[in-house]
Amino acid sequence: VTELVQLEIEDRGEVVVARVAGELDIAGASSTGETIGGSVPTSAHGLVVDFTELEFIDSSGIAMLFGLARRLGSRRQELAVVARGGKAVARVLEIVEFERAAPIHETLDDALAGLSPASS
Amino acid sequence: VPRGAGAPVGPRRGTRAVAAPLPELFDLRVKARSLAYLFAAGALLGILTLLLPHEEGVRDLQLYVLAGIALAIALLVYVQADRIADWQLHLVLAAGTTILSFANYYTGTSTLYPLLYTWTALYAFYFFGLTLALAHVAFIGVSYAVVLAIQDPSSPAIRWLLAVGTPLIAGLLISRMLSRLRAERQAAQDRAQALRRSEARTRLVLDSAPDAFVTLDRDGIIRTWNAAAERLFGWSAAEAVGRPLRALAIPEEFRERHDRRRAELADSPGPVATQSYEVEFARRDGSRFPAEATVSKVDVRGEILIAGFIRDVTDRQRRQEERDALAREQAAREEAERVTEMISGMQLLVDAALYRRRLNEILSDVITRVPGVLNADAGVIYLVEEERLVLRAVSAGVPDADESDPLGFGEGFAGDVAESRQPALTHNPDDEDVRRLGLRDLDVNSMIGVPLLAEGQVTGVLVVCAAPPRRFVADDVTLLRLAADRVALAIDHALVYEREHALAVTLQRSLLPDRIPQAPGLLVAARYKPAAAEEGVGGDWYDVLPVPGGGVGLVMGDVAGKGLAAASMVGRLRSALRAYALEGHAPARVLEQLNRLIWTEADESQMATLLYVVVDPSEGEVRWVNAGHLPPLLVGDNGSPSFLEGGSSVPLGVLPFPDFEEVSARMKPGASVVLYTDGLVERPGKHIDAGMNTLAGAVADAPSDPEQLCDYLLHEMVPREGAPDDVALLTLRSIPMQDRFRFEFAAEPEALASMRSLLRRWLRHVGAADSEIAEMVTACGEAATNVIEHAGGGGEFALAGQAEGRRLWITITDSGVWRPPREGDHGRGLSLMRALMDTVEVQPTPEGTTVRLERTLEGSGVNRNGGPE
Numbered sequence: 001v002t003e004l005v006q007l008e009i010e011d012r013g014e015v016v017v018a019r020v021a022g023e024l025d026i027a028g029a030s031s032t033g034e035t036i037g038g039s040v041p042t043s044a045h046g047l048v049v050d051f052t053e054l055e056f057i058d059s060s061g062i063a064m065l066f067g068l069a070r071r072l073g074s075r076r077q078e079l080a081v082v083a084r085g086g087k088a089v090a091r092v093l094e095i096v097e098f099e100r101a102a103p104i105h106e107t108l109d110d111a112l113a114g115l116s117p118a119s120s
Numbered sequence: 121v122p123r124g125a126g127a128p129v130g131p132r133r134g135t136r137a138v139a140a141p142l143p144e145l146f147d148l149r150v151k152a153r154s155l156a157y158l159f160a161a162g163a164l165l166g167i168l169t170l171l172l173p174h175e176e177g178v179r180d181l182q183l184y185v186l187a188g189i190a191l192a193i194a195l196l197v198y199v200q201a202d203r204i205a206d207w208q209l210h211l212v213l214a215a216g217t218t219i220l221s222f223a224n225y226y227t228g229t230s231t232l233y234p235l236l237y238t239w240t241a242l243y244a245f246y247f248f249g250l251t252l253a254l255a256h257v258a259f260i261g262v263s264y265a266v267v268l269a270i271q272d273p274s275s276p277a278i279r280w281l282l283a284v285g286t287p288l289i290a291g292l293l294i295s296r297m298l299s300r301l302r303a304e305r306q307a308a309q310d311r312a313q314a315l316r317r318s319e320a321r322t323r324l325v326l327d328s329a330p331d332a333f334v335t336l337d338r339d340g341i342i343r344t345w346n347a348a349a350e351r352l353f354g355w356s357a358a359e360a361v362g363r364p365l366r367a368l369a370i371p372e373e374f375r376e377r378h379d380r381r382r383a384e385l386a387d388s389p390g391p392v393a394t395q396s397y398e399v400e401f402a403r404r405d406g407s408r409f410p411a412e413a414t415v416s417k418v419d420v421r422g423e424i425l426i427a428g429f430i431r432d433v434t435d436r437q438r439r440q441e442e443r444d445a446l447a448r449e450q451a452a453r454e455e456a457e458r459v460t461e462m463i464s465g466m467q468l469l470v471d472a473a474l475y476r477r478r479l480n481e482i483l484s485d486v487i488t489r490v491p492g493v494l495n496a497d498a499g500v501i502y503l504v505e506e507e508r509l510v511l512r513a514v515s516a517g518v519p520d521a522d523e524s525d526p527l528g529f530g531e532g533f534a535g536d537v538a539e540s541r542q543p544a545l546t547h548n549p550d551d552e553d554v555r556r557l558g559l560r561d562l563d564v565n566s567m568i569g570v571p572l573l574a575e576g577q578v579t580g581v582l583v584v585c586a587a588p589p590r591r592f593v594a595d596d597v598t599l600l601r602l603a604a605d606r607v608a609l610a611i612d613h614a615l616v617y618e619r620e621h622a623l624a625v626t627l628q629r630s631l632l633p634d635r636i637p638q639a640p641g642l643l644v645a646a647r648y649k650p651a652a653a654e655e656g657v658g659g660d661w662y663d664v665l666p667v668p669g670g671g672v673g674l675v676m677g678d679v680a681g682k683g684l685a686a687a688s689m690v691g692r693l694r695s696a697l698r699a700y701a702l703e704g705h706a707p708a709r710v711l712e713q714l715n716r717l718i719w720t721e722a723d724e725s726q727m728a729t730l731l732y733v734v735v736d737p738s739e740g741e742v743r744w745v746n747a748g749h750l751p752p753l754l755v756g757d758n759g760s761p762s763f764l765e766g767g768s769s770v771p772l773g774v775l776p777f778p779d780f781e782e783v784s785a786r787m788k789p790g791a792s793v794v795l796y797t798d799g800l801v802e803r804p805g806k807h808i809d810a811g812m813n814t815l816a817g818a819v820a821d822a823p824s825d826p827e828q829l830c831d832y833l834l835h836e837m838v839p840r841e842g843a844p845d846d847v848a849l850l851t852l853r854s855i856p857m858q859d860r861f862r863f864e865f866a867a868e869p870e871a872l873a874s875m876r877s878l879l880r881r882w883l884r885h886v887g888a889a890d891s892e893i894a895e896m897v898t899a900c901g902e903a904a905t906n907v908i909e910h911a912g913g914g915g916e917f918a919l920a921g922q923a924e925g926r927r928l929w930i931t932i933t934d935s936g937v938w939r940p941p942r943e944g945d946h947g948r949g950l951s952l953m954r955a956l957m958d959t960v961e962v963q964p965t966p967e968g969t970t971v972r973l974e975r976t977l978e979g980s981g982v983n984r985n986g987g988p989e
Contacts, residue, residue, distance in 0.1 A: 063948065
């Protein structure tokens with residue numbers, strides 16, 4: 001019942017931004033993934049998962065992230081992840097070579113800019 | 121008459137001198153007139169002898185002159201009779217003798233004139249004393265001797281002797297006779313005087329008597345009327361004597377009765393009869409007075425008198441009336457006191473009814489009070505339990521009542537009362553009933569039983585017994601009914617209360633956490649001690665809950681009020697607080713939500729104090745928000761106490777939008793925090809600050825282990841007989857980190873955050889850098905996650921750490937079988953561990969699996985034992 005994860009989803013039309021804060025482990029990972037995945041309309045160009053405020057992530061969180069990447073990829077939608085370098089989350093993403101699934105940016109702006117613009 | 125005996129007899133009535141001379145038989149006037157008649161008669165007799173033919177040789181002219189002189193003297197004496205003196209009488213009598221002597225001389229020797237000397241001699245003897253009379257006789261003798269000498273008759277001696285001797289003898293006889301007469305008269309006078317004196321004394325006695333003394337003759341005429349009668353009736357004796365009493369002093373309507381009684385008394389046989397009457401008399405002024413008349417018939421030498429003492433009893437009546445009034449007042453006061461006592465007894469019963477307490481207490485209270493109210497010797501209370509009457513309480517006078525024998529309705533005296541639902545009074549109690557009540561030693565002569573009725577149902581029977589001299593009457597039944605109404609009410613209240621109390625206790629117990637959630641590195645203990653009096657379930661409550669991030673939330677609250685309502689409010693607060701806290705709201709925000717809950721939803725003005733403390737060991741601080749509760753006590757790692765005074769606001773439910781402020785303080789490892797309710801520190805008659813000071817003083821010597829600390833504080837703070845109010849106590853200790861640690865967690869996802877929190881503290885303690893901490897926490901998390909994923913929602917796992925210099929070993933041990941991570945996403949766990957740690961070993965054993973992680977820290981270890989853990 002611990003709500004370690006705080007999730008904030010912002011629909012910016014073309015792009016959906018999901019800010020995940022707190023600690024993401026097996027207790028909250030799958031539900032967080034479901035929520036984020038469900039919030040991305042098929043019309044959207046892409047999704048940015050912002051881990052700037054995330055303190056902790058484990059393999060459950062990584063699995064959730066890979067799941068999102070697969071799901072978006074099958075719909076031809078793009079995924080970008082924001083994680084500050086040097087922090088624990090970025091370190092884990094680096095270890096599991098998440099870069100191969102989706103780009104990792106230092107800031108949200110970088111991530112938004114990095115998404116291939118569809119119309120703008 | 122004994123002269124000396126005549127003491128002076130009072131000035132009022134007076135008396136004559138005691139040494140009185142013999143009384144004169146005749147007074148001077150009688151003497152003078154008799155002398156005058158004697159002279160006149162002598163003169164007339166002399167003249168008559170001259171007128172008659174008489175002898176020659178009588179010188180008539182001289183004799184007429186003498187007769188004339190005698191007549192003149194007679195006339196003079198007669199006229200002067202009232203003024204004449206005694207000596208003048210003697211002179212006149214001597215003159216008479218002289219005239220007779222001249223007459224003898226002028227008549228010559230042949231006549232019988234010497235006989236006339238007898239007249240003066242007898243007069244002298246008759247009217248004068250013997251001595252003076254003899255002197256007159258001597259004068260007669262001398263003057264006749266002179267006459268005889270001048271006349272020179274024949275046989276002069278014979279003539280002299282006959283003329284003088286005859287009156288002498290006759291005079292002596294007369295004198296003797298008169299002397300006796302005088303003596304008798306004297307005696308008569310003495311008797312009369314004695315009588316008068318006696319009467320005077322009697323009169324004096326009667327007059328000085330406080331009671332009126334009245335004598336009447338048989339016609340009712342007043343004969344005696346003493347001074348008291350004068351005073352009493354207003355009539356003087358002079359006015360009253362001789363008049364009928366009925367007219368004077370008897371009110372008109374009683375006059376016939378007076379006549380009748382007087383006649384009855386007078387005609388009653390025997391010489392003396394005494395009667396007493398309570399009568400009413402009238403005074404002279406018409407006013408009336410009550411009197412007691414004691415009357416006697418007195419037969420005084422054939423004359424019937426009625427003598428009566430009359431006593432004014434107005435005073436006595438008034439005194440009697442006063443005594444009666446006093447007695448009535450006394451009786452009224454005693455009655456009032458009895459009633460007061462009864463009413464206060466009733467009031468005690470009412471108090472028992474209103475003061476909510478345990479049934480047994482009420483029963484024992486009531487049964488000691490009821491006999492007092494009714495002045496009974498013993499009393500018992502039966503209560504209906506499962507359709508039968510069970511003896512539940514007995515008064516002092518009932519030592520061996522049979523409690524093992526419940527009565528059915530209609531069985532025995534109490535059973536009859538229960539069945540008929542009507543009070544019963546008997547003066548012939550059945551032996552069996554007396555036996556049941558254990559009253560064999562008491563001579564029970566009357567017994568009252570009344571049903572206890574609550575909302576139309578018989579809930580019991582109240583029986584009281586009396587032994588002589590007490591004997592119940594119908595009024596006592598009424599009284600006992602009144603008492604029973606109150607007793608029934610009290611019992612009903614007690615039953616309702618006990619049900620409610622039991623419910624509230626159950627509810628409250630269910631609201632307190634049955635297991636304190638364990639947080640790594642923190643030890644928590646709690647105590648709840650109900651009040652000694654058990655007057656009602658208090659609104660004290662506490663809770664311990666894990667908060668996101670590995671901290672622990674401590675809650676201590678007090679809902680105003682007691683009983684079911686308070687307990688249910690506690691329940692709502694607890695649920696709401698858990699919900700808000702676990703959503704991750706900041707403490708101040710949690711309290712705002714709770715305040716809104718109470719403010720908007722509570723049907724009446726509910727109020728609750730609440731203290732919410734969050735201890736985050738990995739941060740090394742304590743944060744709290746206080747809504748009107750007593751401040752938590754922080755006990756430093758060196759034992760120094762300090763109250764966390766800040767962050768106080770109003771209690772919940774007081775203001776719609778109060779400002780709750782979150783405050784924080786450093787909390788070193790080894791420090792403790794103590795939360796409590798006012799029951800711990802509040803004592804009647806003492807300021808709460810005193811209690812808080814005592815608490816602060818007590819923790820200085822207290823053991824540091826939370827469980828022991830709780831016991832110690834309860835022992836130190838709560839009186840042996842129990843606190844007047846409920847006491848809730850919650851203690852938390854942040855365990856100081858060692859180079860080694862071991863902690864067990866439930867094998868469930870929720871434990872992971874706590875595990876990470878503990879691990880961070882330890883890693884910080886042993887000097888790991890932040891990045892190293894993050895990596896190792898992630899690695900351990902992977903190991904733990906693997907355990908949890910395969911535990912299937914049960915079991916536990918242990919996390920242990922060991923540091924030797926820069927080398928760290930961390931082991932995660934479970935009790936299940938290690939399953940190799942599945943391929944795919946989850947396979948990353950093992951690779952993560954391997955990437956983040958120097959070595960990773962998985963050691964499956966029959967008892968379980970141990971994952972052993974090893975890593976050597978970089979850096980110089982300056983962080984060790986410094987900075988926040």
